[in-house]
Amino acid sequence: MTDDPRSPKEIAGSHSTVVKPSSLDAKAILIPPQAIKGTHDILPGEVEKWQAFESLARTTFELYGFRELRAPVFEPTELFEKGTGATSDVVTKEMYTFTDKGGRSLTLRPEYTPSVVRAIIEHRLDLEGAPMRYYYMGPMFRYDKPQKGRYRQFHQIDIEVFGEKDAAVDAEIIEMAHALLGKLGVTGTETLVNSVGCRACRPAYSAALREAAGKRRAELCPDCQRKAGTNPLRIFDCKVEACREIARTFPLITDFLCEECREHFARLRTYLDALGVAYRVDPRLVRGLDYYTKTTFEIVTSHLGAQNAVLGGGRYDDMMKDFGGPDVCGTGFAMGMERVLSVAAIAPAPKKTLYLAYLGDEAKRAGLELARFLRGSGVECLVEYKDRGMKAHFGRANKLQAAWVLIVGENEIKAGRFGLKDMASGRQIDGTREELLALLRKD
Ligand SMILES: [Zn+2]
């Protein structure tokens, strides 16, 4: 029965016993699509907070001379293996890596810093003479265990400064972070700072750690047993309580810093004092990535439980050089937007919408033109193309919490004067479109 004149849909929906197999299959597997585990939609109603956050971040960073730098979402895998560090948890366990149709290994960026470093080298931004202060906001990807407030596609705000060796810039960005968190209404914060040393002084510390970890090896979790041999510093990042307990007995980096690192750390603290930023030195703050040198810091808040950092960062003086680029130092931080928003107190200003109520077809055309005129002057207008009566229009405007209703009917068009109702006060004013615009602008 291939000449059945009915559409496949009709056939599938009928009681006919003659059914094209393909249409039956299509119906049988019609499961509505769902977002991938670990991702989330940001819907209207919530997105206004994100927009306010982004706008506050942008204006704050620009005040400190930062400019936006947008890099691609995916990069060659080796960029992160080299930049983020082959032994870091991010690279060993959490990367979204895939082979594209050209046979290249690509990775959805798990963090932003290696991308900026690549962009600087590629465009030789270091030769341009402009300050190398960059910020960025957008999604990052890590195949982490999804749980409340933790996503596989999450969002970060990132800032980086290049070519400034001075500890003053580390202090300046920590102060900038506080300025932003203050505007976001994040309270109960504490700033932790540390120095993780440099290539001159860290090997001796790593050796001491390896020795200390070796003595307690059997008591460490399997993960840390492996780290004890490869990168013992990483043991400080372990969340297993037994490991944390043992890590508390390990030697402290502070006792191993070379003269230059010791000096840099001392200066950092005096600049933080000068900027009025309170802080606590945490000698076990090593951060989860391999590339840090000298300064590391975190801002934590008491409102966040165990995962209490809203922001973390530090200095990475060797990354550019390690990529085969110029010997340009870097420092910066990243903040998790989901996490910050969960403790922020942002109240975006409510929208002032004008609802346009038209009666009849002629008024619809005139209304469209009026809406164009008002929008052209910055008034937010909503027109819904449902032929409603006046009562239904007002009911809808109320439901939408519109600030104003503009009434357009045959009489109004003839007179060239329209009715504008202030929904809060109930006051109604008549006027030409210019008079009404003047009034709306005053509001
Ligand atoms: Zn050093």
Ligand SMILES: [Zn+2]
């Ligand atoms: Zn462990």
